[in-house]
Amino acid sequence: MDVSTRLGTILYALLIATVLQLVPAYGGWVDWKPNFILVIVIVLMINQPDQFSVIFAATVGLFADGVFGTTVGHFMLVFTLCGTLLVLLSRWTRYFALLYRLLVVFGVSLFATFTQTVLINLQGSSIALDYLPGMALMSALMLPLVEKFVGLSRET
């Protein structure tokens, strides 16, 4: 796959992730809705840490602020921290089998939602943490589909 095709696929994946993020979820389903944009970033950074840096994560985070309607900089900060974590782990995660990659996505999603909640609570709102595991689990389960879509699927 050449560079322009790869770039097109990534932009297309981000676009689809944004649309999926904007599909309304009602009632208890809200707590199970994965952060599709974060999953795309995690998948790219797990598989190709040399091409996708922390700056990429921060830029997508800024974009996510527009999508989610949060305070500008909120998701930028969360994605930057997740991106740093992923770069630090990348020397191992790039060799991980699917199950372990699922665990990484689960862990990073959990960390991201926890950080988000802490940031919101620091801004004066009170938010419970009970939705965290469900959202992280659903984000992890999206991994094989996203890897397949962006052409990063592996045998393991």
Added chain:
Amino acid sequence: MYSPLLRRMLILCLIATALMIVDRSTTWLQPLRMGADYVLRPLNWIGNIPRNIQQWSDLNLASKEQLIDDNKRLRQERLIYRGRLQRMSELAAENLRLLQLLNASELLIDSVLVTQVIGISPTPQRHTLTIDRGADDGAYVGQPLLDSEGLMGQLVTVFDSHSVALLITDGSHALPVKVLRNGVRSIAEGTADFNRLNLRYVSPTADIKLGDQLLSSGLGGRFPAGYPVGIVSNIEQKPGSVFMDIQVDPSALLDRSTHLLLVFTSDSNNRDGLD
């Protein structure tokens, strides 16, 4: 390897924090937010396609028997509501006479505008709705929003053709309420749970019971008085705590209602943004 990475992370975190401070304390980034909204509007529309298809199919693929049943039920409901309305008209007239006797300074008569939900917050941490009325329809920041059951929230961002409303269950929202039974006042605070509000600063001696209905008190001038907010569902006195822990079930169907009412109060002094 780690040093440049950590330096980069630190710089990005500082930029993000600076952006958050600027966004929260000034309106400098408002044009950016408006621009993002215009760019994302088509994507929002695409995201709503599944729901629109469902609504269309509910409307068009219903069987004749179902439509007849619905029609019959709606006629019966209409009859009941007309009966209640007659009673309400009598009470309203009586209330007006009493207020005039008391020389009440101002009698608020609210008008409403029907609106539809066209988007909801993509994250459970924020309880917001996007509705299809904006500045072109006379909507303004701070305007109260109702559904058929009770108070939903208030507008926080108004665009030309649509607006974003903050729901009363959002973690950053609080509204003054009173108990219908005895007029005891309190503040209902959002909990980021669509089915729960908390009452703040209620002393253990306050006369609030399970099942008490709460109405907006009108204090603060943001929400008009007398709209249903919720019903007290749990009262707990934790040992060592100065105040009671009171939970309230919101009256409005916050995560289900699609058709809402924008309230235009006769008091127009509150159009200067959020408190």
